[in-house]
Amino acid sequence: MATVTAISTKGGGGGKKSLEYICRDEKTEGKKYVTALNCSLPTAYQEFKNTREMYGKTDGVKYYHFVQSHPSGYKIEPALTHKIAVEFAEKAFPGHEVVVATHTDVDHIHSHFILNAVNAETGLKYHSNKFTLQELRQLSDEICQKYGVTTLKQPELGKQTNGVTTGEYRCAMRQESWKMNLINTIDTVMKRAKSKKQFRFYMKQCGYDVKWEDSRKYITYTCPNGRRCRDNKLHEAKYRKENMEYEFEIRRNESSFKAEYSGAQDIPTMVCVQEHNWLALISQLKLLSDMAIETKARADATMTYEQMKWHLENQQTILDQVIERSLAIQKQTSQNVTAEVSKLDQAAEDLVSQAGRLNEQTLSQLKCSEEQSRSLGFRLLRIVVLIEFLHLISSVALLLWLR
Numbered sequence: 001m002a003t004v005t006a007i008s009t010k011g012g013g014g015g016k017k018s019l020e021y022i023c024r025d026e027k028t029e030g031k032k033y034v035t036a037l038n039c040s041l042p043t044a045y046q047e048f049k050n051t052r053e054m055y056g057k058t059d060g061v062k063y064y065h066f067v068q069s070h071p072s073g074y075k076i077e078p079a080l081t082h083k084i085a086v087e088f089a090e091k092a093f094p095g096h097e098v099v100v101a102t103h104t105d106v107d108h109i110h111s112h113f114i115l116n117a118v119n120a121e122t123g124l125k126y127h128s129n130k131f132t133l134q135e136l137r138q139l140s141d142e143i144c145q146k147y148g149v150t151t152l153k154q155p156e157l158g159k160q161t162n163g164v165t166t167g168e169y170r171c172a173m174r175q176e177s178w179k180m181n182l183i184n185t186i187d188t189v190m191k192r193a194k195s196k197k198q199f200r201f202y203m204k205q206c207g208y209d210v211k212w213e214d215s216r217k218y219i220t221y222t223c224p225n226g227r228r229c230r231d232n233k234l235h236e237a238k239y240r241k242e243n244m245e246y247e248f249e250i251r252r253n254e255s256s257f258k259a260e261y262s263g264a265q266d267i268p269t270m271v272c273v274q275e276h277n278w279l280a281l282i283s284q285l286k287l288l289s290d291m292a293i294e295t296k297a298r299a300d301a302t303m304t305y306e307q308m309k310w311h312l313e314n315q316q317t318i319l320d321q322v323i324e325r326s327l328a329i330q331k332q333t334s335q336n337v338t339a340e341v342s343k344l345d346q347a348a349e350d351l352v353s354q355a356g357r358l359n360e361q362t363l364s365q366l367k368c369s370e371e372q373s374r375s376l377g378f379r380l381l382r383i384v385v386l387i388e389f390l391h392l393i394s395s396v397a398l399l400l401w402l403r
Helices: 016-022 041-054 078-092 130-146 166-173 178-190 196-205 241-261 275-300 305-402
Strands: 003-007 034-037 063-069 098-103 110-116 209-211 220-222 228-230
Touching (some): 003 130, 016 098, 034 041, 034 078, 078 098, 078 110, 178 196, 196 209
Antiparallel strands (some): 034 098, 098 110
């Protein structure tokens, strides 16, 4: 399932480091799968810069970085992947200087595109947004399908949904609609959630139960007031199950490539004893902050007393959970530290005990060695005395014989 992801270029300068990264020999089989369009690879960075200066457009975004990816384990030949990537770049960015590099050193084969923001032929600047990104994904799908490569199913944003009833409209105008509260909560949570699991967790913190199963066609929400609602009753197609799954798949790819591109490394386990607890705590605090901002904004827009009370109670619930989780983290951390200190003390005692035994063995061996040395000395002395005695006898015998 191929898809296209935009990588942030903030703080990336003119793209020199990005170009160096995507063209590494170990990632592209010695630059076998690197192609430069409308420029020369060795001088691509300088040509990017010259084009921007020629048209007097040196401010703002200097380059863009996109990735066309396939899921981990998907069987596709590197040569075909690169061929698709080059054709995609030629059709998506005509007249732009682009460097295309296909990485084959990981399970998920993917292609990087470093694009000069200024068109070398027209001098116009490329502007990337969610609409142009959607167009790039559609073009990518068309090219992939041409070569028989599986694509990620596009969301049906034009799909007919149930409209707002007169009663719902009146409730919404009075800001008393539980369905509008649900929609607003989903919108708030979707700003933070990176996966289906996070989405369900955040919604739970806001008082909503989410039944999202692969075997079911719809997502079912249970509101704090006990009312149930399916995703197809939320008026907009973006709330449909298939569309939200598509969005989370895109976010998963973005997270994967941002981590790879930034050189992110796993944090040592010893430092992250409470990693999952801390992440949950941080998420709750962010959500609490968002809800506080939303409550203030809606209060300014003549929120009713009951609505204000409901929002504040929700925030108090989350705050209580934050405090409880903080205490749990503190307690668990203290227990872990105590356990580690106890282990160190025991290790120290074992080391001292082992050192004592080693000292006793060494002394014993030295004592034995000393006794053996003394015994050997006596033997040598006796042998020397015997030799001297024999020498004396032989000398006397020789003198007597000479007479």
